[in-house]
Amino acid sequence: MYRPLPLTIVFTLLALLVGWGTGSYLTSARATAALANLPAAPVVLSAAYDKQDRRLTLTVSNPGLVPIELLDKTLVFRPASGKGGWELARAPLPGGVVELAPGSIEALVLELKEGSPDLKIGDVLASSLTYRYANLPDLYQLTHLYRSGSGSDGKGSPAAAGSAGGTQTSTSAGTSSGASTGAQDREGSSNGQ
Amino acid sequence: MASNAAIRPEERPQWWNLRERIFFYLLLFLFVFSLSLAVWGVVATLPWTVYPGEVAFLTGLLGFSLLANRLLFGYAHLNAYLVSLRERRATEHDARVAYARSHAVAVRRFEELTWLGIAVLWLDMLERYRYAYSAVFALLTVIAIVLALDPLGAVTAGTLLEGAFWGAATISLFVFLLEALARWQIDAALEEELEQVAAVAETSPQPETRT
Numbered sequence: 001m002y003r004p005l006p007l008t009i010v011f012t013l014l015a016l017l018v019g020w021g022t023g024s025y026l027t028s029a030r031a032t033a034a035l036a037n038l039p040a041a042p043v044v045l046s047a048a049y050d051k052q053d054r055r056l057t058l059t060v061s062n063p064g065l066v067p068i069e070l071l072d073k074t075l076v077f078r079p080a081s082g083k084g085g086w087e088l089a090r091a092p093l094p095g096g097v098v099e100l101a102p103g104s105i106e107a108l109v110l111e112l113k114e115g116s117p118d119l120k121i122g123d124v125l126a127s128s129l130t131y132r133y134a135n136l137p138d139l140y141q142l143t144h145l146y147r148s149g150s151g152s153d154g155k156g157s158p159a160a161a162g163s164a165g166g167t168q169t170s171t172s173a174g175t176s177s178g179a180s181t182g183a184q185d186r187e188g189s190s191n192g193q
Numbered sequence: 194m195a196s197n198a199a200i201r202p203e204e205r206p207q208w209w210n211l212r213e214r215i216f217f218y219l220l221l222f223l224f225v226f227s228l229s230l231a232v233w234g235v236v237a238t239l240p241w242t243v244y245p246g247e248v249a250f251l252t253g254l255l256g257f258s259l260l261a262n263r264l265l266f267g268y269a270h271l272n273a274y275l276v277s278l279r280e281r282r283a284t285e286h287d288a289r290v291a292y293a294r295s296h297a298v299a300v301r302r303f304e305e306l307t308w309l310g311i312a313v314l315w316l317d318m319l320e321r322y323r324y325a326y327s328a329v330f331a332l333l334t335v336i337a338i339v340l341a342l343d344p345l346g347a348v349t350a351g352t353l354l355e356g357a358f359w360g361a362a363t364i365s366l367f368v369f370l371l372e373a374l375a376r377w378q379i380d381a382a383l384e385e386e387l388e389q390v391a392a393v394a395e396t397s398p399q400p401e402t403r404t
Contacts, residue, residue, distance in 0.1 A: 004374065004377045007370075007373055007374060007377055010373075011366070011369075011370045011373070014366055014369075015366055018359070018362045018363055018366050021359055021362070022250070022359040022360075022362070022363060025246065025250070025355060025356060025359050026246065026247060026250060026356075026359075028246075028352075029244050029245070029246025029247060029352065029356065030244055030246075032352070033244050033245075033246075
């Protein structure tokens with residue numbers, strides 16, 4: 001059989017094109033399906049409390065596709081035993097507004113108020129971050145619950161819960177006990193007040 | 194003619210032979226079966242993850258291989274016939290089968306046709322199916338491109354149609370390759386035929402007077 005060289009060249013190129021297109025399509029179909037599971041909101045990956053300096057370090061990631069600006073923080077402290085109730089401190093972030101680029105991870109250092117008591121086991125530190133998107137007028141809020149002295153930090157998977165209103169509150173329990181602990185703590189706070 | 198009395202089954206005019214028909218209905222069953230699986234949501238219960246884009250790709254692949262079935266088999270058999278003609282090992286039986294498959298019986302009797310002429314008629318018979326196939330494929334291409342232009346189309350049905358398009362493109366590649374190969378072989382055989390005619394004309398020149 002004789003070999004038609006031009007046909008071989010043309011159809012090799014066409015086959016490369018089709019294979020390239022098919023492969024990139026199937027890959028992007030998987031990638032977009034994986035991206036669809038990521039929230040377009042900051043996610044707290046881990047939280048660590050430094051006892052000596054009395055500061056809480058949050059590792060915040062932006063898994064979404066739009067940049068996020070972190071504006072300020074609110075720290076709420078509740079002791080494990082009943083006395084005292086909640087203490088609240090709202091302040092701008094130490095380094096000013098933090099830009100969270102898509103896919104980036106930032107470490108935020110949140111210092112406790114002057115004169116606040118040391119964290120005991122069972123104390124809950126609720127740190128809220130206010131953030132906004134560049135193209136949206138609203139402010140959103142993320143609340144991270146840190147329970148002192150319950151093993152290693154940051155092992156629990158961050159669970160983001162969003163509401164459709166003007167304020168999106170994303171709550172995650174930083175301890176390994178999971179999100180149910182956070183719900184109990186919130187109930188306890190209303191009783192305490 | 195005496196040959197009319199002894200027509201073998203493979204020499205009868207037919208669209209497909211038995212093997213091709215079995216293959217076609219297997220493919221049809223696979224297509225309908227997999228589509229109904231997708232519709233019933235069985236795909237979601239499979240132990241491995243199947244993405245909608247992959248289902249769309251398989252749908253395009255299976256659907257267009259159904260549509261291209263006759264073309265793929267037709268061009269493949271035509272190419273094999275042309276190769277056997279070129280290598281001068283084609284028998285009269287091969288030519289009679291080609292005559293039956295090309296539906297050249299509607300044009301001339303077998304004895305009045307050259308064996309290469311049967312191949313040309315065969316290519317011509319397949320032309321209408323290739324045209325219909327190309328039209329459907331072009332329509333799918335246009336719709337996929339138009340939906341890809343829409344920024345919201347990428348979120349909804351646009352990407353899924355693109356998957357069907359890539360599946361169809363994989364089949365179309367083989368269809369157009371086999372068709373181009375058949376055309377190429379027929380062109381080369383006709384050229385060879387012309388050269389032989391010219392050579393015969395040179396060896397026995399006939400004086401003709403033309404005004």
